[in-house]
Amino acid sequence: xxxxxxxxxxxPELMIAxxxxxxxxAIPILIGVNLLTFALFFVVNTPDDMAxxxxxxxxxxxxxIENWKQQRGYDKPLLIxxxxxxxxxxxxxxxxxxxxxxxxxxxxxxDDGRSIGREIATRMGPSLAIALPTFMIxxxxxxxxxxxxxLFRATALDIAGVALCVLLMSVSGLFYIIGGQFLVSKLxxxxxxxxxxxxxxxxxxxxxxxxxxxxxxxxxxSRWYRTIFLEEIGKDYVRTARAKGLSELAxxxxxxxxxxxxxxxxxxVVVIPLxxxxxxxTESFFGIPGLGSYTIDAINAQDFSVVRAMVFLGSLLxxxxxxxxxxxxxxxxxxxxxx
Amino acid sequence: MNFMPVILWSDALVxxxxxxxxxCAWYVRRHEHLxxxxxxxxxxxxxxxxxxxxxxFLVVGLLDxxxxxAALPEKNGxxxxxxxxxxxxxxxxxxxxxxxxxxxYSAPLATTLYTKESITGVQGNVVxxxxxxxxxGAHLADVQQRDSDVLWRALVGAASGLMVGLLxxxxxxxxxxxxxDGNNPPQSPLVRGDARTPPLTRGGWEGLxxxxxxIDSNSALIIAALILATxxxxxxxxxxxxxxxxxxxxxxxxxxxxxxxxxTGLIIGTVTTLVTLPLALLLGIAAGYLRGWVDDVIQYIxxxxxxxxxxxxxxxxxxxxxxxxETHPEWFDTSASRADxxxxxxxxxxxxxxxxxxxxxxxxxxxxxxxxxxxxxxQAFGVSSLRILTRHIVPNVMHIILxxxxxxxxxxxxxxxxxxxxxxxxxxxxxxxxxMINGARLEMGRxxxxxxxxxxxxxxxxALVLAANLFADAVRDAFDPRLNRTEAVA
Numbered sequence: 001x002x003x004x005x006x007x008x009x010x011x012p013e014l015m016i017a018x019x020x021x022x023x024x025x026a027i028p029i030l031i032g033v034n035l036l037t038f039a040l041f042f043v044v045n046t047p048d049d050m051a052x053x054x055x056x057x058x059x060x061x062x063x064x065i066e067n068w069k070q071q072r073g074y075d076k077p078l079l080i081x082x083x084x085x086x087x088x089x090x091x092x093x094x095x096x097x098x099x100x101x102x103x104x105x106x107x108x109x110x111d112d113g114r115s116i117g118r119e120i121a122t123r124m125g126p127s128l129a130i131a132l133p134t135f136m137i138x139x140x141x142x143x144x145x146x147x148x149x150x151l152f153r154a155t156a157l158d159i160a161g162v163a164l165c166v167l168l169m170s171v172s173g174l175f176y177i178i179g180g181q182f183l184v185s186k187l188x189x190x191x192x193x194x195x196x197x198x199x200x201x202x203x204x205x206x207x208x209x210x211x212x213x214x215x216x217x218x219x220x221x222s223r224w225y226r227t228i229f230l231e232e233i234g235k236d237y238v239r240t241a242r243a244k245g246l247s248e249l250a251x252x253x254x255x256x257x258x259x260x261x262x263x264x265x266x267x268x269v270v271v272i273p274l275x276x277x278x279x280x281x282t283e284s285f286f287g288i289p290g291l292g293s294y295t296i297d298a299i300n301a302q303d304f305s306v307v308r309a310m311v312f313l314g315s316l317l318x319x320x321x322x323x324x325x326x327x328x329x330x331x332x333x334x335x336x337x338x339x
Numbered sequence: 340m341n342f343m344p345v346i347l348w349s350d351a352l353v354x355x356x357x358x359x360x361x362x363c364a365w366y367v368r369r370h371e372h373l374x375x376x377x378x379x380x381x382x383x384x385x386x387x388x389x390x391x392x393x394x395x396f397l398v399v400g401l402l403d404x405x406x407x408x409a410a411l412p413e414k415n416g417x418x419x420x421x422x423x424x425x426x427x428x429x430x431x432x433x434x435x436x437x438x439x440x441x442x443x444y445s446a447p448l449a450t451t452l453y454t455k456e457s458i459t460g461v462q463g464n465v466v467x468x469x470x471x472x473x474x475x476g477a478h479l480a481d482v483q484q485r486d487s488d489v490l491w492r493a494l495v496g497a498a499s500g501l502m503v504g505l506l507x508x509x510x511x512x513x514x515x516x517x518x519x520d521g522n523n524p525p526q527s528p529l530v531r532g533d534a535r536t537p538p539l540t541r542g543g544w545e546g547l548x549x550x551x552x553x554i555d556s557n558s559a560l561i562i563a564a565l566i567l568a569t570x571x572x573x574x575x576x577x578x579x580x581x582x583x584x585x586x587x588x589x590x591x592x593x594x595x596x597x598x599x600x601x602x603t604g605l606i607i608g609t610v611t612t613l614v615t616l617p618l619a620l621l622l623g624i625a626a627g628y629l630r631g632w633v634d635d636v637i638q639y640i641x642x643x644x645x646x647x648x649x650x651x652x653x654x655x656x657x658x659x660x661x662x663x664x665e666t667h668p669e670w671f672d673t674s675a676s677r678a679d680x681x682x683x684x685x686x687x688x689x690x691x692x693x694x695x696x697x698x699x700x701x702x703x704x705x706x707x708x709x710x711x712x713x714x715x716x717x718q719a720f721g722v723s724s725l726r727i728l729t730r731h732i733v734p735n736v737m738h739i740i741l742x743x744x745x746x747x748x749x750x751x752x753x754x755x756x757x758x759x760x761x762x763x764x765x766x767x768x769x770x771x772x773x774x775m776i777n778g779a780r781l782e783m784g785r786x787x788x789x790x791x792x793x794x795x796x797x798x799x800x801x802a803l804v805l806a807a808n809l810f811a812d813a814v815r816d817a818f819d820p821r822l823n824r825t826e827a828v829a
Binding site: 052178 | 659662
């Protein structure tokens, strides 16, 4: 049994082998995403349809359509270019130039001629400036609120807390943004309504979006964490801990919180890479030049290449999140093996 | 006939859902073990009150689903010509609300417009002032009387609403007591000898005691029904003479818009399940039961779909749908059918992006179930796979489906507003909470602010979503087998 080479390896080696395997698994999924976006953007509607839509339905000449397609490189065959020779048969096609390039993060150009890759790189900063603090403050607030409700479970405080959560989660996310902007910026004039500036000056612009982002999630998240904690608190080890004479607080923090880490991580780690994408609503309401507002602008301008790039980037980050989740399990729970 | 019934695509789907719902209800009624969890739902006061609110929304939505096109008065050479405008029974019921359009914004219960205009006075002089509304408070000779008039009409409306409410509560309680004896025939005539006579005909104290028992066990529901009846009476009486919630930019009554938005929200929340349910059920159970390569393929499909952030996937799909709709104008005979098809497509897209979660749950549950002894016994007896699936697996995952569907409903209603804001929601010409908010949010900067359209949209949405959430919680509590019942009772 000890001759098994698995046992001879060290933990980091295992980790690297595991990561490589997981990345290999991710490739077919990304290929699937790529094919799906390709089908959605080029097969459901031909480039001619898109040209007609953007140039206006009624008065559009075939020359104008050809011109539009040529400018954007849509004038090639979809999958196989029979006119070309050699490797160009495959590479001189829409699929190769518009879809396959995304695997090496080559996103091409948007309709106004800018490099999408460069836009993404510069816009990630502002997106993160909002999304990361929202995520971290939110996590602390939600978990604390949920712990408080768990501590006072089945009392009036708990019932009021749950009722508050249900009420808060029934309010539209748009209301938090509009209401917050009205109250804090228009009525109290504490921070500017919208806008963004780099460096230290950015603080007064990001405070309100962060606050609103945290407030908007209190309802559903706190209630979810409370459910997790309540599930843990009914287990036998908690009874044992209480029987040993531990105080309720010690039980909650030292035992319940630790054991609830696995379900918490499952929901939390996945979204960390997606923070780069920013929030569509917040960024567009507050005029923050991040990826979220980039996406919204592209949707409104019907810039298909940008939307395509964001779809691919989003799923790439999601898959990274899934891998990170699995790795994080091994850190908090020694029973979880990388296999 | 002076009208032509119109069945839009979404109408047909709603009718289909309604028929399916009634069939399910009829089936459940005949099976005591299926009825049991619903009895638990019925015991919860919050659930029943939210069900009452939800059914009010549902009635408005259903009335708004019966569409028709009215005939034009002049005939074109003997052939009846119909208006291109598609109306609903609900539109006809609240005709004053629909027809009383002002010039532009006016505040709730206002008698004048929100903006100043040049008015030619009696002496021919031109003054800048707030002009009187065409309909809101037009019956008043003097604007000063408005407050007392509003108060009086509100009181009269509230009183008549309360009367109607009391009447309805009275009739239902009578029916309930008749039903009590009709449904529970006495097991032994010796024990409950007089129970065959309906309690009220027995009269006297016994009848009153029954009534008290009914009121006690349903007090929350009765109070909620009376409050709602009072509110509706008040609103209805005022709405005939004022714009209770003001008017929007083009002068449409905001109350009318809010009520019309209900149908859109309900359709997004329910029709989507028509796509979600078959896909998730079929694929989830197939993956869990057949395993092997089927499982691999299905898992691959849902992993790919769920790895794309849903807003982006929806946005991409809706953009493509827009291209298809724009390039095929010949598909639609009225603008309503165009907006309607877009709504149906939106539901399809939402369904395509949201079935993966339920599918994963069903796959997991089926994997667990197929290892259980009774299913292995069925397999050993040579029962066919199809029969095992329909007889043993599907009924045992139904609670998961039901919980997922009621939980999804409120999320979908909220999503509609967000998607419409992003620009990938319903057609801009379709009245919905999202388009209301979208239209009103640009007026935030005005001084004084135009707040009423936003408030109305958010208020109605909150009422709908809160009721749906509370009801969903009760359903989950009643159906979730993981909950310890004895603890829940104690």
